[in-house]
Amino acid sequence: MAKAPTFDIPAFREDLANPAMVEGAMDHSQPFVAKPEHQEDLGFPGELVENWEQKAVEKLGDLLGKNKALRVYLDSCVKCGACTDKCHYYIGTGDPKNMPVARQDLLRSLYRRHFTLAGKIAPGLVGARDMDKEMLDDWYKYFHQCSQCRRCSVFCPYGIDTAEISMAARDIMDHIGVGQKYSNEILAKVHKIGNNLGLPKPALIDTMEGLEEDVLEDDGVAVRFPVDVQGADVLLVTPSADFFAEPHVDGLIGYAKVFHQAGINWTVSSYASEAANFAMFIGSYEQMHKVAARIRQAALDLGVKRVIFGECGHAWRVAYSFLNSLAGPWDFLDPKYPVPQHILEVTHDLIQRGAINLDPSANDDMTLTFHDSCNVARGSGMGNMEGGQFIIPREVIKASVNKFVEMDPATTCEKTFCCGGGGGLLTDDLMELRVKGALPRMEALKDVVDNNGVTHMAAICAICKSQFSKVMPYYGFPMDMIVSVHQLVSDAIQLGTKE
């Protein structure tokens, strides 16, 4: 922990049933606003435009015509309250505006005012309101207290997905000149350099060479970490955090060892050196399309046959669920493989075919549990089977370690809690929110640590990994408790026994 926090760290709760409500508890929380240059890099107005109240309504109208979900979700909510206690940010902060339905209502009030008869005739009756400074402030604060994790949509009788509402609201705000610095700055880097970190090609090559040396030193095996290899079979697209952050990089080493043992000829691309697509967070199809186009271009340029994604949650959602729409058709790749594949699908398949050798006793110093990342759990799939995204990571973990324990089922699989840092909120200016939003996951972890001797928690998302290593110390857990799944594979794989 760098310095003492200026906020209270929430206590583990005795009674999980009724999170206490504290009105206005997070009214002060908002991320830094994008500077004009961050905005303009993405083609958004640099600052609040003239006539912004009306422009916001126009943009909402535009989105309503383009997105069925928005229409249906804004109309259908019956205020049943089923979602009210399901959001980790509500649980962790108690701020009622963090109840999913209340968050939706921030946008719904404008929708009702301008796009429904009831809201035009009797605004007071149906909570319809005009856009004003107060509304915009609330939007900026509370649509940046949603990690777009979709947990609420699991529990809503109509599947209303607050993530879609948050994305639309952020898109509208970008279009009137009020963007979020963190996401927009990162997107500009991707457009210019190819990854979120702004890591240029020479630095990337350098890093990958360094990893080759490390593995050679540690394991005595020349595992390759290729960059821009023309004609490789596989393009690996992985979150750029995998290139150097801990524990991410241990995962990357794991992928490389798997490819090495299976004899798969792979490469990363310096042009598309990023799996993440932050444009999803700002709800911009156009930006998502532009970022995804880099992957298509890299695959074409390098002449690969397959595209495989590394461990990253929202990146996998964009990859699994959106990439075919955004960057397809993929008819130039080998039709034998799904496009794209997840590295876990590949590893899992190799394990099943006996093509790689794992010795789980290599990880006997650990007892593992697994955190389902929200975007993988509720936004994507694996293995072409319903629920494969829950089965495959667990099978790979169990093949790599001997001691594995599940957390409370009310907090795993489709009901998993977000780490607290997803959805473009993984920024230091939202530290309080991130710490508080992690509460439900930390409670479930505490339970298995105390009762089952769990020592480590594995995750398959770059954001989860960064978020947990930052917030776990606030709850009394060591930061290195969070590990990559392929780090476990990396430790267990018996190099030199197959190749």
Add this chain to the structure above:
Amino acid sequence: MSSLTVAYAVAFYVAAAVLVLGLVVKIKQYATTPSPLKIPTMPAPRTRLGVVLRILREVIYFESLFKSNKWIWICAVLFHAGLWLVLARHLRYFIEPVWFWVVLVQPFGIYAGFAMIAGLVALWARRIVVNRVRYISGPSDHLMLALLVGIGFSGMMLRFVERTDIIAVKAFFLGLLRFDLQPLPAEMPLLVHLGLVITLMIVFPFSKLLHVPGVFFSPSRAQVDDAREKRHLAPWAAKLDAERDSAAAE
């Protein structure tokens, strides 16, 4: 023909037209607005049939609500199941001869009326007692409950307190259907009951009752998990591909 009969007849015609047209417009809007991306809440069925079953489970036994909150689920089932039975019971006022199953349903319809009101009252109590639900409730949410309770309550009055001339009521409705007006009995509870029903029909397509068609169109429930196998492309998004491909060709 009394002016009362004419007024109610006209009101029913208008209400029916508003209800049907309003719903047609909305359903058309839901059906034709594109979905740019595949966003089923996962894990989702991998076939069309699976999706149909998912929605049926949602509509018939409120699967998601069951996962969410048993109290709301019980109240909602009481109300909705009660409502369906009550509606089925009311069919006898609109058909002649009365179908066999509608005859069978008659006694259950009465209990269902109690269930429906009990469910509504419990939901209303939740709205007032549970602080989270109180926070998200607006005037229209209370009014909607008041309207539904009013309909249920006045209906029960007609059955148990001020028994109305059922034969005449049925003649009135059959007359409406055949465009051959028959006198409506001028009894206060009946007029209140019918007046509230007319109100409900009119507000239906402009209110949260749109959840009824909405549930069938919700992309998070109605989409198939086949994004990798089938390319899903909204017409407006196809333009972006054309731009991309022409830029790449240069």
